[in-house]
Amino acid sequence: RTAHDRTTRLSRDGDGYRINGRKFYATGALYAQRIPTSVVDDEGVQQLVFVPHDSEGLSVIDDWSGFGQRTTGSGSVVFDNVHVSARDVVPFQSAFQRPTTVGPLAQILHAAIDTGIARAAFEDALAFVQTRTRPWIDSGIEKAVDDPLTLHSFGKLGIRLHAAEALLERAGEFLDVAQADSNAETVAAASIAVAEARAISTEISLAAGSTLFELAGSQSTLAEHSLDRHWRNARVHTLHDPVRWKFHAIGNYYLNDTNPPLRGTI
Secondary structure, three states, X not given: OOOOOOOOEEEEEOOEEEEEEEEOOOOOOOOOOEEEEEEEOOOOOEEXXXXXXXXXXXXXXXXXXXXXXXXXXXXXXXXXXXXXXXXXXXXXXHHHOOOOOHHHHHHHHHHHHHHHHHHHHHHHHHHHHHHOOOOOHHHOOOOHHXXXXXXXXXXXXXXXXXXXXXXXXXXXXXXXXXXHOOOHHHHHHHHHHHHHHHHHHHHHHHHHHHHHHHHHOHHHHOHHHOOHHHHHHHHHHOOOOOOHHHHHHHHHHHHHOOOOOOOOOO
């Protein structure tokens, strides 16, 4: 079975439904008033249910132990014959039976998060080098901000960060077009533009979070600064869906005129 398959089941019960199963990566469930849950109904069709957090039979388990995104509450939710009303059930699979912007809209959020992590890591690296970092003995300079190798590295990071921000803005423009007129061509173009933003935001968030330490030096690794949070958060969040498949979809679109699949992962 793939990571996309759902095991939580939705069964008809009179005028409403019952949910049974277990969901992991229930991001935000610890704090939510309603918990969005993907389920499969009796006909094998995927639905989206917004379950009230105080429903009888629902258990939110604080078992998220990821080394990044620690406060997202992305642990488990157990559904033991939980009753939900019909109005809380939203058709989900039908959103991908025709071209819609549901997928790229969901994906651009992740691109924006990773771009923001990259920006934060870059700015923290700048501040640390400007105020704390000492130059290396072989550099022949008095201040770390004058180290030519450090300047080169910051220049490269800045270029990649600005490229990611530009592609994110460009993706938003493609989405605006696709939302105004959703068809196979506009939705595919928006999905690819968002995939490009996701690909580069993945790379720059990880690079900025890691290069920060190389440029800032040993002091930056002290726990009191908590600078490792940028890389940890980027590494965990960028695993939401594999970036290597973004490159595949992008290349297939340009080389073979093949539109990306209609689903929430592209």
